[in-house]
Amino acid sequence: MSGNAVFAEYFVSHEATFVFGLRADLGEPEVVEVSLTLADLRDFVAAELGSTGANGGGAEPARSRLDRANLGSWQELLDPLVAPLGEWCAEGDPVWLVPHDVLHYLPLHALRVGGSLLLERNPVVYTPSASVMRYCRQKRQRPRGAAALVLGDSLGDLPFARDEAEAVAAALGTNALVGADATRTAFLDRMGDSPPAGVVHLACHGTFDAAEPLRSGIVLAPDHGGAEILSAEDIFGLTLSADLVVLSACESGVNARRPGDELLGLTRALVYAGVPSVVVSLWRVDDLSTLILMDRFYRGLAELHKARALQRAATELMQMTDDQVLEYVERRAAALRASGDDAAAERFEGLAYSSLLAAERRIPRPSEGPWRPFSHFAAWAPFVLVGDWR
Incomplete structure (x- = not known):
């Protein structure tokens, strides 16, 4: 300690x-x-x-x-x-x-x-066992300012994930690989570069195989037809030098328990491969709230340690009023239009308003006072930091 x-x-x-x-x-x-x-x-x-x-x-x-x-x-x-x-x-x-x-x-x-x-x-951090923290700290490789790798919407069916990847990439000063460019080969090649990416963000589908947890993974774009899984088993065989990996995918943090309370899954695989800090989700996440949380998390990393940055991002999300959320949506849509992508802006606005309607079913608007659409813990609590909090 x-x-x-x-x-x-x-x-x-x-x-x-x-x-x-x-x-x-x-x-x-x-x-x-x-x-x-x-x-x-x-x-x-x-x-x-x-x-x-x-x-x-x-x-x-x-x-x-x-x-x-x-x-x-x-x-x-x-x-x-x-x-x-x-x-x-x-x-x-x-x-x-x-x-x-x-x-x-x-x-x-x-x-x-x-x-x-x-x-x-x-600020809160989790580890699957007490010994993992020492292992994580031994594996810390590089300062936070290293280059970043961001992949998103690998199958072209998660428009919010694409927006998230592009927003995160902008915050990290890089370009996102989205759609057909978000391939398994691109991930492996970039992680093998010198220097390799210090921060990795994956905004793609996640899979969990309860029968064979080592086959759980992240769904990436194919190089030649079909879809490819970057599985926990694959990751166990890698040596990764990233300081932080964020899995912004459905249920990416779910692992299978085994006798002795050993966990098998993406989280443990990444730690074993050398990543000291991993952010994962415990359950299926809301698209708009995830986009806002991740945007704030990465901006917070410029001045805070990882656990504090995640704490502040989640706290700000739960306290946002609907007016503040709409302001965020309008600002993001305006940025898309300024880049010449009117279709993406309209799509983003439509998805955002649908997300707010879903939030209203969870948290009805009060008769008086501000409405905080993401104040329900299902929106702000799914993401957890595993490993070294620094």
Whole structure:
């Protein structure tokens, strides 16, 4: 442990859940026993997210369940899991969480600690195990100012992902590879360049294979017909020098648990390949809210560490009023028109307004006061930082 960071690791048993807390100035870990059993938590995740977690396990997708979820009821059950953090850390201290079993599927940062959401109170980072953080820090390769690689809308069916990729590329001072240019070969060639990309952003379809998690991956454009998957198994075989990889794809952070609580999937594959910090999503994400969050995240990286940049981006997103969202949409559409792409501007506006209509079904407009369309945690909580927060 270093500085004011607080470490909290969870262990879920058939009798209870244990929270182990550690800080640099504590001689020994503090241990809190919580009367939530493995059955309690698995039943909760099955009811709220589907039987296999955030990737969904029943007939109804997890995102549909989340749209109706009441964070207050989550808080009532799960509060004892995060309450100790209020005693172990001050506001603003980095919080490092190591979940266990089905807790990997839950956005613990969306719960309240004291009177504030944990994410508002503290920058939060996750790792699949305690040993992963040391591995991540050993693998830090290059400063944040290195070149970037941005791929998006690889199959030509995610117009918002294309807009996201182009907005992110502009923030990073590079050009996005979109559509047919977002190929597996382009990714591998660019990562093999000297120097390789220091920041990699992939705004493409993600796949999760529950039966064979190593076949989960990112869908990229084909070089010669069909679609190609950059799988977790492929990534395990690479040596990557990127300082940060962002997987802005559906359920990119979902992994399969194995005995010993080992996780297999894209996140662990990227860390094993040498990436110290990975941003992934826990469930299917809203297009417009993702675009806004990612835009703010990358702009924040110019002055903040990664966990703080993600914290600020998510906090700003949840607090945005509909007027501010519309202003963002109009500004983005105007930029597209200024570049001569009127069709893209009209498409973007149409998709954005559809996204706002969907948000209104989750968060109805109040009779008085501002409407905050992305204040529901399904919009601002899916993205998590895994690995080194610096």
